[in-house]
Amino acid sequence: MKRKSVKSEGKEEASPDVLKEKSKSKKRKYIKVEFDEDHRVKMKGKIERAHGLLGSMYGIPQKLSEATNTNACNKKDTICEAVVSLMLSQNTSDRNSSRAWASLRKKFSTLDEIRNASVESIEEAIKKGGLAKRKSKMIKEFLNDVHSKYGETSLEFLYTKETEEIKKILLSFKGVGPKTCACMMLFTMDRPEFAVDTHVHRVSNRLGWVNTGTNREKTFEIMNKLVPDELKHDMHVLMIRHGRRTCSAQNPKCSACKLTNDCLYFASSKEEKSESDKELDF
Numbered sequence: 001m002k003r004k005s006v007k008s009e010g011k012e013e014a015s016p017d018v019l020k021e022k023s024k025s026k027k028r029k030y031i032k033v034e035f036d037e038d039h040r041v042k043m044k045g046k047i048e049r050a051h052g053l054l055g056s057m058y059g060i061p062q063k064l065s066e067a068t069n070t071n072a073c074n075k076k077d078t079i080c081e082a083v084v085s086l087m088l089s090q091n092t093s094d095r096n097s098s099r100a101w102a103s104l105r106k107k108f109s110t111l112d113e114i115r116n117a118s119v120e121s122i123e124e125a126i127k128k129g130g131l132a133k134r135k136s137k138m139i140k141e142f143l144n145d146v147h148s149k150y151g152e153t154s155l156e157f158l159y160t161k162e163t164e165e166i167k168k169i170l171l172s173f174k175g176v177g178p179k180t181c182a183c184m185m186l187f188t189m190d191r192p193e194f195a196v197d198t199h200v201h202r203v204s205n206r207l208g209w210v211n212t213g214t215n216r217e218k219t220f221e222i223m224n225k226l227v228p229d230e231l232k233h234d235m236h237v238l239m240i241r242h243g244r245r246t247c248s249a250q251n252p253k254c255s256a257c258k259l260t261n262d263c264l265y266f267a268s269s270k271e272e273k274s275e276s277d278k279e280l281d282f
């Protein structure tokens with residue numbers, strides 16, 4: 001029978017040093033993950049297995065471009081439209097950003113109309129999406145920048161460029177960071193680039209594919225090399241679904257997860273539980 005530890009009911013108060021030590025030992029232990037060729041090969045097998053298991057949990061995603069014969073970023077027609085749409089999606093829900101995009105397109109029928117509009121009227125059109133003040137300036141600046149650099153509000157010429165060149169050009173625009181750029185590459189331009197959002201970052205760390213703490217850009221850098229090109233689209237979509245539905249930030253539902261055999265977080269939780277059970281036994 002398991003009983004409560006006598007120690008925990010002791011009358012003596014623990015010293016601050018002891019408390020500090022205890023709280024340290026409660027911190028989850030992560031195994032240090034080095035990135036090298038061996039790790040890449042080992043991870044390839046794990047990622048392929050996870051692809052199958054996550055696919056069986058959520059269904060293998062179909063590329064929107066294959067399903068609808070349009071570009072894959074919510075059917076946005078052009079590269080510039082996709083960038084604007086992604087700017088609207090920053091720090092807000094899909095629902096809010098879709099509403100903001102619909103409202104923007106209802107008010108302005110072309111990108112040049114948006115470019116020539118006042119910041120205030122753009123802000124008014126996208127207010128349903130949140131952070132409208134900041135995003136309205138960002139959108140206008142981006143469209144003006146494209147127009148002044150290339151003489152038109154279009155970046156369709158990027159389709160003819162090599163991947164690295166496209167990345168360089170996209171990242172040169174203010175408001176286009178690594179995540180927006182990777183989403184553009186993956187969804188709109190169908191190039192193998194592994195976008196990392198907060199869910200992908202958390203799940204990759206918990207599984208032990210990376211060990212990057214809070215550094216999401218580092219996760220992007222490593223995962224982009226680890227995930228095979230042919231799985232980049234699927235794994236991005238599946239890991240977001242997994243992070244939203246099962247592997248949530250607080251209280252992940254490990255009992256409903258098929259990845260427990262390969263998960264460092266799960267293994268270390270089990271280890272902690274058995275250690276605390278031993279402490280409770282006497």
Ligand code: SF4
Pocket residue numbers: 203206207246247248252253254257258259260263264265266
């Ligand atoms: S076992 Fe738990 S922590 Fe690991 S991936 Fe599944 S839900 Fe996330």
